[in-house]
Amino acid sequence: MSFDHLQQLIKARKNPTVAGLDPKPEYVPPHLLKASLNKYGETLEGAADAIYQFNMGLMDALCDVVPAVKLQSAFYERLGWQGMLVLEKTIRYAQDKGFFVIADAKRGDMGSAAQAYSEAWLGKTRVGRTELAAFNADCLTINGYLGSDGISPFLETCRREDKCFFTLVKTSNPSSGELQDMVAGDRVVYQVMGDLIARLGQDDVGKFGYSRAGAVVGAAYPSDLRSLRKRLEHTFFLVPGYGAQGSTAEDVRFAFDKYGRGAIVSASRSIMCAWQKTGHDGQDYQDAARAAAEAMRDDIKQFVTIL
Numbered sequence: 001m002s003f004d005h006l007q008q009l010i011k012a013r014k015n016p017t018v019a020g021l022d023p024k025p026e027y028v029p030p031h032l033l034k035a036s037l038n039k040y041g042e043t044l045e046g047a048a049d050a051i052y053q054f055n056m057g058l059m060d061a062l063c064d065v066v067p068a069v070k071l072q073s074a075f076y077e078r079l080g081w082q083g084m085l086v087l088e089k090t091i092r093y094a095q096d097k098g099f100f101v102i103a104d105a106k107r108g109d110m111g112s113a114a115q116a117y118s119e120a121w122l123g124k125t126r127v128g129r130t131e132l133a134a135f136n137a138d139c140l141t142i143n144g145y146l147g148s149d150g151i152s153p154f155l156e157t158c159r160r161e162d163k164c165f166f167t168l169v170k171t172s173n174p175s176s177g178e179l180q181d182m183v184a185g186d187r188v189v190y191q192v193m194g195d196l197i198a199r200l201g202q203d204d205v206g207k208f209g210y211s212r213a214g215a216v217v218g219a220a221y222p223s224d225l226r227s228l229r230k231r232l233e234h235t236f237f238l239v240p241g242y243g244a245q246g247s248t249a250e251d252v253r254f255a256f257d258k259y260g261r262g263a264i265v266s267a268s269r270s271i272m273c274a275w276q277k278t279g280h281d282g283q284d285y286q287d288a289a290r291a292a293a294e295a296m297r298d299d300i301k302q303f304v305t306i307l
Contacts, residue, residue, distance in 0.1 A: 002100075002138055002139060002158070002162060002163045002164035002212060003164050003206060003208070003210045003211070003212060003214065003236045004206040004207055004208055004210075005100060005138070006067065006068060006100045006138075006139070006164075006236075006264065007208045007210070007236075007261055007262075009067035009068065009098075009100055010067050010261075010264065010306065011306060011307075012067070013064070013065065013066070013067050014297070014301070014306055015065060015066060015067060015297040015306075016067075016256070016260070016263060016264050016265060016300060016304065016306060017066055017067075017068075017242075017264065017265050017266070017267065017293070017296055017297055017300065018066065018067070018068040018069060018070045018100075018102060018238075018264050018265070018266045018267075019058070019062055019066045019068070019069050019070070019266075019267065019268070019271050019272075019289075019293060020069070020070045020071075020072060020104070020266050020267060020268025020269075020271070020272070021055050021058065021059075021069050021070065021071050021072075021090060021268070021272070022070075022071070022072040022074075022075045022104075022268045022269075022272070023051045023054055023055065023075055023272060024075060025047045025050060025051065027054070027269075027272050027273050028050045028051060028053075028054045028282075029054070029275055029281070029282025029283070029285045030281060030282055031281075031282060031283065032050050032053050032054055032057070032282070032285075033050045035050075035053070036049040036050035036053060037050070044079045044080050044082045044083070045082045047079055047082075047083075048076075048079045048082035048083050048085070048086045049086075051076075051079075051083075051086055052086045052089060052090065054272075054285075055086070055090045055093070056090075056093055057285065057286050058271075058272065058285075058286065058289050059093060059094055059097050059099065060097070060286065061286035061287070061289050061290045062271075062289060062290060062293055063097040063098055063099065065290060065293050065294060065297065066099070066293050066297075067099070067100055067264075068099055068100040068101070068102060068264060069094050069099045069100075069101055069102070070101075070102040070103075070104050070238075070266055070268075071087055071090060071091065071101070071102070071103055071104060071137075072104040072105075072268070073087060073103065073104065073105040087135070088134070088135055091103070091135055091136065091137055095136075095138075100138050100139070101137045101138045101139070102137065102138065102139045102140070102141065102166070102238070103121050103135060103137035103139070103140045103141070104141045105117075105121060105140060105141060105142075106141050106142065106143050106168065107121065107140065107141075107142050107143065108142055108143030108144065108145070108146055108150055109146070109150060110146050110149040110150045110153075111149065111153070114149070114150050114151075114152075114153040114154065115153040115156075115157070117142075117153075117154070118140070118153050118154040118156070118157035118158075119134075119157060120134045120135060121134070121135050121137050121140045122135075122136075122137060122139075122140055122154070122157050122158060122161055122163045122165070123157040123160065123161050123163075124161075137163075138163055138164070139163060139164045139165060139166065139214075140154065140163075140165045140166075141165065141166045141167075141168070141216060141238070142154055142165050142166070142167050142168070143167070143168050144167035144168065144193060144196070144197065145168065145193065147196075148196065148200060151167065151196070151197070151200055151213075152200065155200055155201070155204075155212070155213060158212050158213075159204065159212070163212070164212040164213070164214060164236070165212070165213065165214060166214040166215060166216045166236075166238040167193070167197050167213065167214070167215055167216065168193075168215075168216045169190050169193045169194045169197065169215040169216055169217055169228065170190040170194075170215075170216075170217050170218060170221065170224050170225070170228060171216065171218050171240075172218025172219060172220035172221075172240055172241040172247070173218075173220075176190075176218070180193075190224070190228075191228075191231065194215060194228055194231060194232050194235065195231075195232075197213045197214075197215055197232070197235060198211075198213075198231075198232050198234065198235055200213055201213030201234070201235070202234070205234050208261055208262075209233075209234055209257075209261070209262070210234055210235065210236040210261075210262055211234050211235065211236070213235065214235060214236035214237065214238060215228070215232060215235050215236070215237055215238070216237075216238045216239075216240065217237045217238070217239060217255065218239065218240050218241045218247075219239050219240065219241035219242055219247035219251045219252045219255070219265070220241045220246070220247055220251075222247075222250075222251045222254055225237075225239070225251070225252075225254045225255055226254035229254055229255055229256070229257070229262070229263075233257070235262075236262055236263065236264075237255045237262060237263040237264070238263075238264055238266065239252050239255045239263055239264065239265045239266065240266045242265050242266065242267050242270075242296070242300075243267040243268075243269070243270035243271075243296065248299075249299040249300045249302060249303050249304075250303055252265045252300060252303075252304075253300070253303035253304050256304050259306075259307040260304045260305045260306035260307055261306070261307070265296075265300060267292075267296055270292055270296070271289050271292045271293050271296070272289065274288035274289050274291065274292035275288040275289070
């Protein structure tokens with residue numbers, strides 16, 4: 001099962017974190033951006049090329065430190081087809097470097113549309129007598145608030161391809177409570193969603209005790225994170241909010257079980273843009289990213305012991 005593979009990578013690197021590759025052109029060190037714009041002009045192609053060079057350099061620096069990378073598709077979509085090509089190439093490069101790849105696309109629909117999304121990101125598309133993978137990520141974030149009709153197609157693809165997904169359950173944004181904290185019977189809405197994910201994934205529990213149906217649970221509300229960990233004992237968590245978004249290692253510790261398993265914590269800008277704080281104009285962006293990733297790892301390990 002795919003979360004078993006992720007947990008094995010976390011254990012091998014003693015690092016329960018994922019580096020977000022969510023780049024804007026202004027995040028790219030000036031010398032990389034200049035080289036690409038000199039080649040392609042101030043075009044979407046030029047920006048996309050700069051981002052790909054940046055991504056490769058980051059992954060080269062992080063591959064023996066961080067077990068996974070997460071690509072937020074919006075930052076690639078804004079560059080049109082050139083950006084989506086870079087997203088696909090980045091996934092391939094990441095997998096070649098040994099990373100577990102999370103496509104953070106938050107897709108959500110129902111029926112045939114949900115099936116098409118799941119095949120695009122996790123599965124294969126039939127062309128004549130041949131089945132071809134498009135993005136072929138290891139894992140995908142989805143929006144499950146359409147109900148089981150919008151989740152089951154992703155689960156079916158994951159079972160067929162031995163992959164996994166994270167569903168939005170309790171998010172970190174300030175307005176999440178407007179809907180997710182609403183009372184629904186004897187539960188609140190985010191608990192209803194968490195329970196639904198747990199029920200749908202209950203037949204797919206792997207050797208580390210987690211199903212292929214995971215949950216996005218933000219670190220901004222540590223008490224909710226702690227209560228969901230107790231409630232969803234077989235659900236793997238993706239935990240955004242650390243670093244630039246304001247949450248601390250002490251906050252995210254509640255995502256893990258007693259063995260230090262069952263969660264991975266994401267950070268993007270604090271790693272990608274670490275070079276902006278060193279005063280070397282980006283020439284040291286790889287060393288800066290690696291140092292930031294190691295500092296994040298060591299910070300979390302103060303509170304979480306990985307067994």
